[in-house]
Amino acid sequence: MPASPGGRPPRAGTAAGGSGGSSSRAGAAPKPVRDGVLLGLAVGVSGLAFGAAAVSAGLTVWQTCALSLLAYTGASQFALAGTIAAGGSLVAGAAGAILLGSRNSLYSLRLSGLLQVRGAARLLAAVGVTDESTALALAQPDNAAARTGFFATFASLYLTWNAATLAGAIGAGKIGSPQSFGLDVIGPAAFLALIWPRLAAGWTERGVAAGGAAIAIAATPLLPPGAPIILAGSAALAGTLASRPVSAP
Numbered sequence: 082m083p084a085s086p087g088g089r090p091p092r093a094g095t096a097a098g099g100s101g102g103s104s105s106r107a108g109a110a111p112k113p114v115r116d117g118v119l120l121g122l123a124v125g126v127s128g129l130a131f132g133a134a135a136v137s138a139g140l141t142v143w144q145t146c147a148l149s150l151l152a153y154t155g156a157s158q159f160a161l162a163g164t165i166a167a168g169g170s171l172v173a174g175a176a177g178a179i180l181l182g183s184r185n186s187l188y189s190l191r192l193s194g195l196l197q198v199r200g201a202a203r204l205l206a207a208v209g210v211t212d213e214s215t216a217l218a219l220a221q222p223d224n225a226a227a228r229t230g231f232f233a234t235f236a237s238l239y240l241t242w243n244a245a246t247l248a249g250a251i252g253a254g255k256i257g258s259p260q261s262f263g264l265d266v267i268g269p270a271a272f273l274a275l276i277w278p279r280l281a282a283g284w285t286e287r288g289v290a291a292g293g294a295a296i297a298i299a300a301t302p303l304l305p306p307g308a309p310i311i312l313a314g315s316a317a318l319a320g321t322l323a324s325r326p327v328s329a330p
Contacts, residue, residue, distance in 0.1 A: 113217070113226045114229060114230070116217060116230060116233075117214075117217055117230045117231070117232075117235075117236075118233055118234075118236075118237040119237075120213055120217060120237070121237025121239075121240075121241055122237055122241050124213055124238055124241075124242075125237065125238050125239075125242040125244075125245055126241060127155065127245070128149060128243065128244070128248075128249060129252075130249060131145075131155065131158055131159055131245075131246055131249060132149075132245065132246040132249020132251075132253065133252065133253040134159065134162045134166070134249075135148065135158070135162040135250065137166065138163070138165040138166035139165055140165070142247075142250040142251060145246060145250040146243065146247050146250060148161070149242055149243045149246040150243055153211075153242070154181075154182045154185065154211065156181050156182070156212075157178035157181045158178065160174070160178045160181050161177070180308060184314070185210045188210050188212075188215040192210065192215060192218060192231070195227050195228075196224070196231060197224060206231070206232075208235075209232065209239070211234075211235075211238065213234055213238055214234040214238065215231075217230045218231040218234075289316050290316075292316035293313040293314070296315065296316060297309040297312070297313040300313075
């Protein structure tokens with residue numbers, strides 16, 4: 082990852098005080114905003130599936146909406162609803178959801194220096210850390226664009242996800258299975274599209290992705306929900322060690 086404390090090094094001509102930096106940032110701002118809003122809208126509609134699944138599992142409409150408003154981590158919410166639907170206890174469902182959501186703490190470590198937010202904005206940013214907002218922020222060329230893209234994605238996705246959750250919860254049993262519309266694949270597809278440039282960057286990146294996928298697939302039948310994804314992160318450590326330059330004796 083970038084060596085500079087604030088994330089990626091600035092592009093040429095964006096040094097502090099330079100006129101080129103101001104014009105570059107001003108020209109780049111609309112793109113992360115547009116990309117963030119569109120990504121949030123595309124992924125947020127999958128809240129329909131969660132709303133319907135949660136109510137079908139036995140949660141009330143207000144409980145379902147409270148989860149989206151307060152937890153706001155889609156995969157963990159699906160894990161909780163799935164556990165309850167399968168007859169598991171609320172404690173077991175919550176444990177799996179927390180384990181799955183713990184990956185956001187790893188995202189936060191990476192985003193902390195990149196976003197450079199302080200005070201109340203830091204608390205708000207913590208709520209907005211998701212797969213989508215992280216991937217879009219990391220895809221930007223500089224810190225300013227990353228911050229803009231992150232908050233644009235957060236605002237769009239949060240509003241769309243919660244509105245879709247309410248619609249899905251109210252319409253549960255009336256619209257059929259949301260999965261039949263393919264809504265469950267929107268999130269993974271969008272995430273893959275965002276990280277594709279990194280996968281195309283070199284063999285190390287592709288090796289890390291393949292290794293992580295293999296670990297997750299192998300561990301899924303053996304471990305509770307969330308654990309395989311956390312375990313798959315060990316592939317990144319192997320990639321880091323493999324790409325570290327060998328010092329001369």
